[in-house]
Amino acid sequence: MWEERFADLSAVAARQNGLITSVQAAGVGVEEAALARFAETGLLTELDWAVHQLAWSTLGPRYAYPYAAWLALEPSRFAWERRAAGVDAALSHESACRLHGLGSVPGNLMIFTASVALEGPRATKVHLAPLAPEDVTVVEGVPVTTAQRTIADLLADWTDHGVVRGVLLDAVLKDLVDLRSVHEAVAPLAVRHEFPADGGDFVRYFLPDLAPSQLSPRNLRSWAAMVLPDRVARVQPGAARLIADAGGQADARASWDLAADIVGRSGQTGSPG
Structure with missing residues (x-):
């Protein structure tokens, strides 16, 4: 009997990186007593917020804990249901920095931004703010705000x-x-x-x-456009001629970007623009 229950649990958790909430487990017929038994035998671990990670899950702690916190924001809804309905919440602020590996940021809370009012469990904080699709990416299953x-x-x-x-x-x-x-x-x-x-x-x-x-080529171009705009402006007419000679559309943005690229590359060696 327990094998069947664990198989049912695994079938659902497989679509959530090997994680499942207690509420979701109950929905597939696996009650708290069975979850406790599975935990005793090492088949799963309760991460926090009544979210469990099955032993076969390959999701490491860096991603498992924020994913568990995201699941706990809507413990009765499955991840695929939430994704189908659009972006409802994403890891953000300092928590997003830690997931992306950016800087050295303090803080122990799991911080989210949500486009709808959500009740966060303990040790989480939810900012209510709009989330455009282009503002959110997915890292190891975790919806997270982009670096920008x-x-x-x-x-x-x-x-x-x-x-x-x-x-x-x-x-x-x-x-x-x-x-x-x-x-x-x-x-x-x-x-x-x-x-x-x-x-x-x-x-x-x-x-x-x-x-x-x-810097990467695109950021070298941006650096030149921002830090050396006068040099870019001097090079821009020549860049426009290059684009036109190549049969391209020499609009202002294209010629500015090419000029910034030229200035950025020449700036690396210190040669004049």
């Missing part, structure tokens, strides 16, 4: 700028964000949250030790 949205959330939440510096530096070096896009997203917060709105000053303030040679 995470940085914007940290700044909006008055996080110490020293902490944000470490997060932004890691995000740029890992190429999880485009530096120019991050600046455009957070610039409206600059005056109220007391950081520079100008692109070059923004880079110098938040990334004082950044070496252009460390």
